Amino acid sequence: MKRIIYLIFIVLFFSCEKEPIPLSAHTDDIFFVKSGVNTLPIRVKGNSGSKVFVIYIHGGPGDPGIWEHNTTQSKRYIQPHYAAVYFDQPYAGFAQGNNIAQATVETFTDAVNNVVQTIKYRYGDDISIFILGHSWGGFVSSAYLSSNDFQQDVKGWINISGAHNYMLGDSLVGDKIKEVGQRQIDLDLNKSDWQAMIEWINTNPPDGTSKRSNNINSCGFDGMTLMSDSVNEGFKMNVGKIIMGQYEPWALTAFITNLITTNTLNLNQLALDNEMSSQLPKIKTPVLNIYGKYDFIVPVGLGEDVMKHIGSSWKKLVIMNKSDHNPQLSEAEITHDEIQTFIETFK
Amino acid sequence: MKKFITILTLGALLNSSLNVSAQDFDKPTISVSHTKGAKYRIEGLNTQDSSKRTTFQTYYWQNYLGIGVLGSIKYPGLELNYSKAHKSFIQGKKGKEKFKIRRWEFFTRYYYHRNFHHNIMLTAGKSWQRKLKKERFFISQADIGLSRTFYDRPTFRNNNGRVERMWLAGDFYFNFNYRFGFGKHFHHKQKTYRLYSYFGLLNFFPYNNLYYSRVYLGLNLNKFIHK
Numbered sequence: 001m002k003r004i005i006y007l008i009f010i011v012l013f014f015s016c017e018k019e020p021i022p023l024s025a026h027t028d029d030i031f032f033v034k035s036g037v038n039t040l041p042i043r044v045k046g047n048s049g050s051k052v053f054v055i056y057i058h059g060g061p062g063d064p065g066i067w068e069h070n071t072t073q074s075k076r077y078i079q080p081h082y083a084a085v086y087f088d089q090p091y092a093g094f095a096q097g098n099n100i101a102q103a104t105v106e107t108f109t110d111a112v113n114n115v116v117q118t119i120k121y122r123y124g125d126d127i128s129i130f131i132l133g134h135s136w137g138g139f140v141s142s143a144y145l146s147s148n149d150f151q152q153d154v155k156g157w158i159n160i161s162g163a164h165n166y167m168l169g170d171s172l173v174g175d176k177i178k179e180v181g182q183r184q185i186d187l188d189l190n191k192s193d194w195q196a197m198i199e200w201i202n203t204n205p206p207d208g209t210s211k212r213s214n215n216i217n218s219c220g221f222d223g224m225t226l227m228s229d230s231v232n233e234g235f236k237m238n239v240g241k242i243i244m245g246q247y248e249p250w251a252l253t254a255f256i257t258n259l260i261t262t263n264t265l266n267l268n269q270l271a272l273d274n275e276m277s278s279q280l281p282k283i284k285t286p287v288l289n290i291y292g293k294y295d296f297i298v299p300v301g302l303g304e305d306v307m308k309h310i311g312s313s314w315k316k317l318v319i320m321n322k323s324d325h326n327p328q329l330s331e332a333e334i335t336h337d338e339i340q341t342f343i344e345t346f347k
Numbered sequence: 348m349k350k351f352i353t354i355l356t357l358g359a360l361l362n363s364s365l366n367v368s369a370q371d372f373d374k375p376t377i378s379v380s381h382t383k384g385a386k387y388r389i390e391g392l393n394t395q396d397s398s399k400r401t402t403f404q405t406y407y408w409q410n411y412l413g414i415g416v417l418g419s420i421k422y423p424g425l426e427l428n429y430s431k432a433h434k435s436f437i438q439g440k441k442g443k444e445k446f447k448i449r450r451w452e453f454f455t456r457y458y459y460h461r462n463f464h465h466n467i468m469l470t471a472g473k474s475w476q477r478k479l480k481k482e483r484f485f486i487s488q489a490d491i492g493l494s495r496t497f498y499d500r501p502t503f504r505n506n507n508g509r510v511e512r513m514w515l516a517g518d519f520y521f522n523f524n525y526r527f528g529f530g531k532h533f534h535h536k537q538k539t540y541r542l543y544s545y546f547g548l549l550n551f552f553p554y555n556n557l558y559y560s561r562v563y564l565g566l567n568l569n570k571f572i573h574k
Contacts, residue, residue: 030462030500031500031501031502031503032498032500032501032502032503032516033502033503033504033505034502034503034504034513034516035504035505038555039498039502039516039518041462041463041500091555091556094463095555096463096464096496096518096554096555096559097518097554097555098518098519098520098553098554099553099555099556100553100556101556113505114504114505117505117508117510118503118505118510120510121503121510122503249460249461249462249463251460251463253559253560253561253562254463254554254559257554257555257557257558257559257560258555260557261555261556261557264556264557265556
């Protein structure tokens, strides 16, 4: 009996101990982080032995970031050198939880903080963390870095096509449609399409509602697809892989539920009501901004706004000349060269 | 005369054994309700009553234990159930009769979705069964209950700046399910079994402000038991 008690005691003692996670060049570690009423799936992939962790803050809102950003390009340019951290934000992708709740900006900033703290707990306090925000992820990243003292845990912010100010973004989309559209009309390229878009933009200026913002966004998409000299590269979804559950993790119906919830929670309105331009001066972390010249959804003007307002002493804006909304996919090599140089400088 | 007595005795024995299996359910008092134009419903059937109208197996009055496998394409699960007979009746017009069976069902289910969660469900519900030709049947089942998920990967929380691992982390959900399918009765060594396959939805509420629905397929084997 005594032996059994000792055995139970030993098991309990070791089960409470902090688990050391071996750092390696081929880490593939999936775990969960509880953040408020949500449970977020996290996947760490790549070279954790480098002790550099690049945390992807996905777009959408509502995208399944955990597999969406695990792209061929990320596997080729990030994972061999650093550990890529993919996760699903609250109410996105495969996040789960028994709840009926409202989402606030803190829901997302706390989620990123909880992920950062857990990565440090699991892989050691001596690691370097970089935040890579894309699109809506630019809004979440800027909110996170300007909240509390969260930026102290981060060595650098990689802002790819980040939408930190939705209202500004909407007016920039309108300006871009009008400016580029007129040039295209003068060149007799897709004349009727551009005319229709310019007309629509003129009669539907941004009004601060998510409905109008979503329509302007759709108009931007339409404009983007008409530009023949840009490289339209999006996130690829393979239906066969989805059905066979080859994406890890993958729960199709949970993803659909979260997409619906993202819409009912009206997260775009949350971003419209909370512009981050005024918060940027609080951010002192080095920032690398990468925007696509042909991005009609989140135009380059937003990158210029970050450059204008951010409090960082080191800041850079790179405009990719053949890209639209996803330069990390369409001009992968140049984009990742920039990212790598940035990380090597500040890690 | 001897032959006649033997038949009577066998009949009585058969009768008593049937009554034993039926006695715990609805007392078989026949009630026939007619609507003008010949639609009718006969309730409280037992073997003797129905034998004139249609083949009526005794196992409709028996409870059964079931075991089954279920899954969503590649994520497997298991199911155990106990079914208690409730009532049977014939419905329809003459020559176009539908023989129907109602049962109470108790389920324990489990499935495992890799990198997502384990899920254990306890539910109770009802099944609606219709007899088809050659011992085949159509079945429709609905049940409600509770479910508890267990995240299948290490789970952590940030407790005021101190990260800690959560053990047996997961969520409780209100669980409501529906499924339908087809099956067949078969007999082996004087025991009756049935096998049916189905298609359905497992639903969990509330799930991130909505509910989580899982399409699933399954195969069930049931063994009828006497009370």
